[in-house]
Amino acid sequence: MAESVVSVVLGNLNNLAIQETTFLCAVTLEVNLLKEELMRLQAYLKDTDNKWRSGNARVAVFVKQIRDAAYEGQNVIEAADYMEKRNRLKRGFMGAISRYARLPSDLVTLRNIGVEIQSVRRKLAEIFASAENLKIDLDHTAAALVEDELPRDFSLMHQNSEDDIFMVGFQYQLTEIVDKLVGNEKMLRAVSIVAMGGAGKTTLARKVYTSSKVKQHFDTVAWVTVSQTFKGIELLKDILKQITGCTHQSVDQMQEYEVGTKIHAFFSEKRYLVVLDDVWETDTWEQLNTTVKAFPDASNGSRILLTTRKEDVAYHVQMPTHVHPLQKLxxxxxxxxxxxxxxxxxxxxxxxxxxxxxxxxxxxxxxxxxxxxxxxxxxxxxxxxxxxxxxxxxxxxxxxxxxxxxxxxxxxxxxxxxxxxxxxxxxxxxxxxxxxxxxxxxxxxxxxxxxxxxxxxxxxxxxxxxxxxxxxxxxxxxxxxxxxxxxxxxxxxxxIHDILHDWCIEEARKDGFIDVHDETTGQASASSSDSLKSYRCSLQNAGDLILQTRLHLRTLVGFQLSSVPKMSFLRVLHIENSNLTGIDRVIGGCINLRYLRLRRCSELKLTSSITKLLYLQTIDLRGTLMCKRKYMPKSFWHIPSLRHVYISEFSAVRSVQQNDLQTLIIDHFFNRDVKFISQMTKLTTLSFFPGCDVDDMWYIFANMPHLVDVSIGCFQEYTEFSGHDIVIKGDPIAILEKLRCLVVLKLEGFNGEIMSFSAQGFPQLRELVLHRCSPEWRMEHCQNSLTLNCMISSG
Structure with a gap:
């Protein structure tokens, strides 16, 4: 995997603005020499993998040195690139000075960068000497290097249907289980599918769950995956969200008693089916009903479908149970x-x-x-x-x-x-x-x-x-x-199947690719050697103390954390379901951040420091509670690398310096935003919920020829419908149907005039959803099969 590290580093360096800089000649030369030496180093790596995996301790040290030097080299070069990007964005007199001359502070920075690059090159020289001592054949390995290629037979891959393939031999068992679920017995009953890992339990259960017979029989259904690390309260919250459509924010704030009570009340009036997939422990049912009996027996034919590897678990559910041992093929x-x-x-x-x-x-x-x-x-x-x-x-x-x-x-x-x-x-x-x-x-x-x-x-x-x-x-x-x-x-x-997931964790541990920690199960996968540190970490209910010794991390994926320490070299920050404190100070110091996703987190305070993230490509703050200010700073929109933005609201600016944004998902949209959004001419995905004062928003689409997906109305995951319909002036279809690349169009909650679809409009449209739209809509006779195949769902 060290080969991957150097390959990724080289790929990133080639994409930097480094080629366009006006560095002092000495520093530019040092940068180019470092890149050449990293390319030479990559050639060694083809020959090290087998020796390293065979347990050669000297090769293990060699691999560690390669990884550390490659990342250190990238850090140094990006420091110079960051300085150049920052100067380009400066405005006024100081901006002009920094673009055409060098400020004293820049000269100091460049001098330090030159010294650090020389240090990295000395380390690389030592690595080359080590390679010679390990008798790694450079000429032999260099010939093996090939350029990355696309997956083979990609154009034909889509012809296989994964679900149909996996159902081979299960059709009879599918019918038997469905019949048990929709049978005439009125009291609450369970059906348990039992088999070893990899036998197809989940696939069969999914087919049962989505079958038309089951959908027609039950008033409401819910599916939760239990696994070995489940928490009863989280499963109950997931069920409540599925059956009621409540937002994540409103449910996440509930206590277990309230969640259980609401589920019980809802199910008392419905014939329901709940699937508990991948159950490991015999006391799972008891844990789900500890505070309140969430699953009532209303004597209306409700059912529980359970999958497990253990027969004793299947019989432990406290109700009449039909156990179905899944036979091997x-x-x-x-x-x-x-x-x-x-x-x-x-x-x-x-x-x-x-x-x-x-x-x-x-x-x-x-x-x-x-x-x-x-x-x-x-x-x-x-x-x-x-x-x-x-x-x-x-x-x-x-x-x-x-x-x-x-x-x-x-x-x-x-x-x-x-x-x-x-x-x-x-x-x-x-x-x-x-x-x-x-x-x-x-x-x-x-x-x-x-x-x-x-x-x-x-x-x-x-x-x-x-x-x-x-x-x-x-x-x-x-x-x-x-x-x-x-x-x-x-x-x-x-x-990913749990067997494959376990294998991935072990393989990643051997390579030092990523450390995975899960406090719930007591599992902690560290790298195969104490000296082979990992630059990526995934924390799953693992607390925060582990991070204190990992300040070198470049990637942090976390679930249910309470804090994140400062990590200067972070490139990826993906946090979900966490109550974070001080995260804004951490983000402001991660100037190399490419990806920032804080989903269903709290205590985020947006500050102007976010505009320092000049490499930021993706930002997703949906479902995250904002403190005080919930708008993005105006200078945020001048970050040149932005590609995907998911936010609640923003304060529009007069102009935006970058127009390469591909995705904009925003909860609330107002008149003040029309001119601003219309400048984003490269958008392929646009979704928003317009405010009641928006009367000319359709004109934003006039200069957006690349749009593929458009959703207008309350389609966002965390937006609750405001209760009022939007009165639109004119026919939006007259403008929208001219979008030549549009594949998906969703409109919700509109109340206005006639929507008229012309014969030549929407040449690529595959899916059309009109929900809660009261205007009359008409479609002219059209020979274009692409338009006629639209899926229309009218509320």
Missing amino acids: DKEKSWELFSSKALPSYRRSLIDDVEEFEKLGRKLAEKCDGLPLALAVLGGYLSKNLNIQAWSYMLLGWPSTKDTQMMRDILARSYKDLSSQNLRSCFLYLAAFPEDFEISVLHLIQLWIAEGFIPHIPNHKLEETARMYVTELAQRSLVQVVHRSKAHGWIEKIR
Whole structure:
């Protein structure tokens, strides 16, 4: 993974404004020499990985030196780049001086930077000497270096349906469980699906949960994942949010008694289904009903669906229970699942000796012992290695152990076969999220980009390449697809199976890629060596004391924290569900921050220090309680690197110096904001809830030709509908339908005139939602199938 570190550092340096600076010649030369030496260093790393993993202590020291020097070099060069960016943004007389001359303070900074670069170069010289002593062949390894490439067969990957593939052999069991849930028994009953890890419990339960028969039978449904680290109050809050539609802020402030009482009252009048996925402990049901009996028996046919690995857990629910042991796949169903992944239909026509592959494939499928996860991951791996020799070697080298170890061996092979080091880093990054966490692909992509994992590939945006990475991971069954966009076709939410999650944590620990701490389970994955410190950390209910010795961190992902110490080199800060104190002082000192997401946090006070974050790409403050001032400082909008902004409100400025913003999600929008937002001509996603005084907002779309997703109304996750409809003047469709790239349009809460859709409008529209819209709407006869295929939901 040290190779990834240097690769990422070099990629980041190439994107800096360093090439355009007016440095003193000596410093510019030092910067270029340092970059050349880092590139040379990268060539060594191909030969170190096997030696390091084999336990060679000297190589371990070598790897540590590489990582430390690479990051130190980046810190130094970015200090110079930051000074240049800061001077460009200065205004007035001092701004002119700093752009055309050097202030005394700049000269001091440059002198210090030159000294620090020389220090790093001396360390690199020592590393090169160490490489020679370790007999690492530079010429041999340099030849192995290749440029990053796109995932193979990407254009065809979407043809596989992950859900349908995983349901191979489960159709009969699906029918049986659904029948048990919708049966005639009136009293509250439970159905428990029991099987070992990787057998498909969650997949089957999800199919049951989303089946049309279940949706029609129950008045309300809720799904929560319990896992080993659950907290009863958090599960109850999640259920309450799902069944009532209450906002996160209002529910998060409730005590357990209030939450339980509200759930009980709601369920008393409904026929409900609650799914408890991945239950580990026998006392889970008792913990959920400790304060108040949240799940009443109203004698109306309500049900609990539970999945677990343990039979005693299945029988411990205090109600009549039907236990359904999930059977492993038989020989034929195993082959059907394996072949759908390893030999998909779109590849079979290209294979000359497909019969030979089938012969080997049947033997390999039988080795997987009927476990769907093993069959899917192995099939995904072999689909990328369609040659007889590779399949034969896999069969000959099959591990003698079963189940868990077998899965680990398959995972290791699939991981090493990923198409690039960048993609491997992206996969290991999933260890940063809690077990069974539902991961937003959009947010994950923004994290990967901020980390520098996504390479610049000609004719491809970073986001496009990142989505290809997600698709390859899904095609290999290394992640589970939770939700796809019907309009776009791309994957929107994923989850990683707990077996794969555990493997990711262990692999990340070996590489010193990321430290994961979870105080709830007592688990703490530190790096494989005390000397190999990690520059990334994920804290999951782990308190704050651990951070005091990690001030060098470049990435912090945290859940349920109470404070964050100052960390000068932080690039990524992702915090959720935390009551933070003093976080504004921490943020102001992290001048290298690329990604800032504070979701459902409190005690945030915005200050002008946020304008120091000149590298900031993504900021998301939704659901976070603001102290006093809730507007972004006006100078914030002059940060040149901004790409994605999610906020509640802002105070508009006359002009904005950057127009590369791609995403703007804002809760409240007023007349004063119209002119300001209209300057953001590169937006692809825009969502806002207009105030009642907005009467000419439609004109903001006149200069936004790149818009793909538009939501207007109360679509934000944390916005409660204000209770009044918005009276609009004129027909908004006349302007919106001219957006040539628009794929999704959602309008909510409007009360005005006729909306008329012309025959030539909306050439790319796939999804149209009109909710609580009282005006009459008309659509002309149109030959454009793209328009006719719109999904319309009218409230």
